[in-house]
Amino acid sequence: MWIVVSKNKGETGENEYRRRLIMKKLVVVLLLMVVVSVIFLTQLPQPAIAEVKSGKQRINLPDISPDDQALLVEGNTAFAFKLYQELVKANEDNLFYSPYSVSLALAMAYAGAKGGTTQQMADTLEFLLDPEKLHPAFNWLDTVLASRGKGAQGKDEKGFRLNIVNAIWGQKDYEFLSTFLDVLAENYGAGLKILDFVTETERSRQTINKWVSDQTEGRIKDLIPQGAISPLTRLVLTNAIYFNAAWARPFDEKHTADGIFYLLDGEEVTVSMMKQTEMFGYAEGQGYQAVELPYDGSELSMVILLPASSKFEAFEKEFQAEKVTSIISALQPTRVTLTMPQFKFESQFGLKDTLAQMGMPIAFSPDEADFSGMIGKRELFISDVVHKSFVAVDEKGTEAAAATAVVVGVTSADPPVEVTVDRPFIFVIRDIETGAVLFVGRVLNPAA
Numbered sequence: 118m119w120i121v122v123s124k125n126k127g128e129t130g131e132n133e134y135r136r137r138l139i140m141k142k143l144v145v146v147l148l149l150m151v152v153v154s155v156i157f158l159t160q161l162p163q164p165a166i167a168e169v170k171s172g173k174q175r176i177n178l179p180d181i182s183p184d185d186q187a188l189l190v191e192g193n194t195a196f197a198f199k200l201y202q203e204l205v206k207a208n209e210d211n212l213f214y215s216p217y218s219v220s221l222a223l224a225m226a227y228a229g230a231k232g233g234t235t236q237q238m239a240d241t242l243e244f245l246l247d248p249e250k251l252h253p254a255f256n257w258l259d260t261v262l263a264s265r266g267k268g269a270q271g272k273d274e275k276g277f278r279l280n281i282v283n284a285i286w287g288q289k290d291y292e293f294l295s296t297f298l299d300v301l302a303e304n305y306g307a308g309l310k311i312l313d314f315v316t317e318t319e320r321s322r323q324t325i326n327k328w329v330s331d332q333t334e335g336r337i338k339d340l341i342p343q344g345a346i347s348p349l350t351r352l353v354l355t356n357a358i359y360f361n362a363a364w365a366r367p368f369d370e371k372h373t374a375d376g377i378f379y380l381l382d383g384e385e386v387t388v389s390m391m392k393q394t395e396m397f398g399y400a401e402g403q404g405y406q407a408v409e410l411p412y413d414g415s416e417l418s419m420v421i422l423l424p425a426s427s428k429f430e431a432f433e434k435e436f437q438a439e440k441v442t443s444i445i446s447a448l449q450p451t452r453v454t455l456t457m458p459q460f461k462f463e464s465q466f467g468l469k470d471t472l473a474q475m476g477m478p479i480a481f482s483p484d485e486a487d488f489s490g491m492i493g494k495r496e497l498f499i500s501d502v503v504h505k506s507f508v509a510v511d512e513k514g515t516e517a518a519a520a521t522a523v524v525v526g527v528t529s530a531d532p533p534v535e536v537t538v539d540r541p542f543i544f545v546i547r548d549i550e551t552g553a554v555l556f557v558g559r560v561l562n563p564a565a
Contacts, residue, residue, distance in 0.1 A: 166324065167311040171298035175306040181257040185246055189254040190552050192243035193220050195438045197554045199243070203471045205433065211565055213464040213506045213558035218358050224255055225283065225307070225354045226480075226499065228300045229491030234479050241476040252304040259305075261551060269414030271361040272514030277414060278361045282332050283307040286325055286353040288314050293352070297491045307354070314350040322346045325353055332357035336507045336516070351497065360546070360555070361516045362412035366395050368512035378458055378563055379540045381429060386564040388458045391512050394533050397455065398448035401534075404428040407444050408453055408536050412514065416550065419515060420445060421457065421536075422543040429541045433559075436543060445547075457538035460563035461509040468502035508558060515546070 197216030204212060220242060227238050228248070238244070244251050259281055266277030283305040287293060289312065301307045312321040322341050329340045336359070346353070368391040376390035398409035398418075404425045411418045422444065424432035469481055479485045486498035509516040546556035 168308045171295060171302040171308070173299045173302045176253065176256060176303050177260065179253045179257045179260065179304075181250075181254050185250050185254050186257060186551070188245040189251070189258060191438075192245040193217065194442070194552065194554050196220060196241075196243040197557055198436060198438045198441060199475065200471070201436060201557055203475060204466060205559075208466075209561075211460075211462045211464065211558070211560055211562060213462065213508045213556065214466065214504050215358055215506060215556050217553065217555045218356055219468070219502075219504060221255060221259075221281075221283070221305075222354060222356045223502070224251065225285075225301055225305055225356070226488070228252060229294075229297045229488045229497075230480070231487040231489050233485070234477075234487045237477040237479050241472060252300055256304040258551065258553060262548060262553070262555075265416045265548070266362065266414050269412070269416075270363040270514075272363050272511070272516055273361060274363075274513075275361075277363070277412075278334075278359060279417070280332065280357070280359045282357050284328060284355045285309045286312050286321070286355065288312065288351045291351050291492075293491055294493055301354075312353075314346055315348045318346055318348055318350075319343070321350075325355065329355065329357055333359045333507075334361075337505060340505055352491070358555070360417075361514075362414075362417060363514035364512075365411040365413050365415055366393065367514065368393050370512050373459075373512060376456070376458075377539060379426075380562055381541055386562060388460075388563045390456050390458055390539070392454070392456045394452065394454040396450050397453045399451035399453050399534055399536070400444055400447040400449065402444070402447070405432055405444075406534075406536050407448065408455060409445075409448050410455075411549075417546065417548055417555075419510075420448075420545045420547065421538060422545070423536065423538055423540070424542070426540060433543070441545065442552075445552075452533040453536055454533040455536045455538070457536075458560070458563035459511045460560050461511075462565060463505070463507045464558075465505040468504055469500070472502060506556075508556070 193216065196219075200214070200216055200219065201212075204214065223238065223242055224244070227235070227242070227244065230238055235248070246254055262279060262281060265279050269277035271277050283301075285298075285301055285307045287309045293309065298309055312324060314321050322343070322345065325346075326338070326340055330336075330338050337357075372392045373389055374392075375387050377385050378388045378390075379385055398420075400407045405428070406423045406425075407420060408423075409418050409420045422432070422436075422441075473481050479487075480499045483498050487495050488497040488499075489495045491497060507516075541559065541561045543557075543559045545554055545558075547554050
């Protein structure tokens with residue numbers, strides 16, 4: 118995801134007209150399964166990539182209390198599903214996004230917010246901790262996630278990967294406060310990479326896009342479209358997340374066969390359906406079944422939430438943090454015969470209007486935004502936020518970002534529970550130990 122912050126004071130006449138035209142084109146992008154977050158800060162008018170260090174090193178072992186850990190995850194989870202409810206209002210297709218990537222990128226911008234901008238961002242993003250505790254808590258969670266998958270396999274047999282990286286791209290000769298850069302260095306591991314947005318606008322865009330592509334193993338290309346960066350851009354804050362993991366118990370390709378998937382409108386499509394009978398975490402309730410598929414290493418998992426036939430819309434309306442947490446807590450080791458489709462798709466969203474409607478319009482207002490914590494004066498605002506994601510699921514595993522699961526070796530003499538995912542469903546990829554939700558998606562048509 119990327120966020121563009123632009124100059125908002127002291128321009129008149131032709132400059133003001135020019136700024137407003139360009140600002141409408143500035144975008145912020147986020148990648149899910151492969152997720153990228155970027156934030157653009159813009160004012161008026163380099164890319165030999167020099168790097169400015171704040172003088173501070175990243176804190177590798179942040180001491181975060183259990184209460185603060187829980188509050189960070191609780192807030193991020195609440196935001197994850199609050200954002201889902203907003204995204205589905207304008208989206209009638211498959212959906213995939215990384216709420217963690219969105220939160221992480223906006224947290225870096227939040228480090229420079231002041232006044233009413235700070236309060237609105239905290240309320241909307243469900244930041245339940247004060248800033249002096251929030252940023253170290255994000256650092257703690259990133260450290261925990263970086264430890265996942267030791268010795269585990271990826272779906273491509275190259276080894277498990279959950280890579281979360283941050284980078285800051287700043288305008289040559291533009292002065293950012295050392296206090297702002299220190300927060301980003303200590304808690305997000307991000308040094309300031311110097312570009313020249315003013316005279317090398319297109320080259321700067323290509324430089325950042327190459328970084329994004331490299332960090333996501335080529336899955337996210339041309340993240341920032343032409344026109345998104347302008348001579349007014351001053352700062353781009355990027356976050357990239359790449360996840361590649363094998364199932365703890367892969368599906369046997371010999372059991373994959375064509376099957377019918379029933380769409381919401383009653384139409385049918387033929388897709389490749391995978392099948393296996395194994396011990397999985399399983400729960401069922403009024404109008405739904407849930408099954409959890411662990412990834413190799415059993416630290417991440419995908420939780421599939423399958424509403425009953427004709428109940429998808431009703432279930433989706435109630436898809437909030439409390440409901441999801443309740444379902445996950447009810448999962449019990451059960452012998453399950455699981456049939457589910459292969460699927461692969463991309464999603465992309467413009468989040469500016471969505472976030473404004475959710476409660477943080479000031480951050481996007483040239484006249485009201487206060488990001489003086491970045492440069493010492495009020496002349497920056499967020500122009501836009503865009504999220505882009507990719508997910509691929511097959512017999513071997515998942516390529517995307519973050520997943521969690523618990524595998525319990527319990528046997529049962531009872532016949533297996535049947536879970537046939539032949540209709541629209543929702544899925545969550547999470548870290549089991551912390552409960553952190555890394556990705557959320559829905560599949561309305563696996564053939565799309």
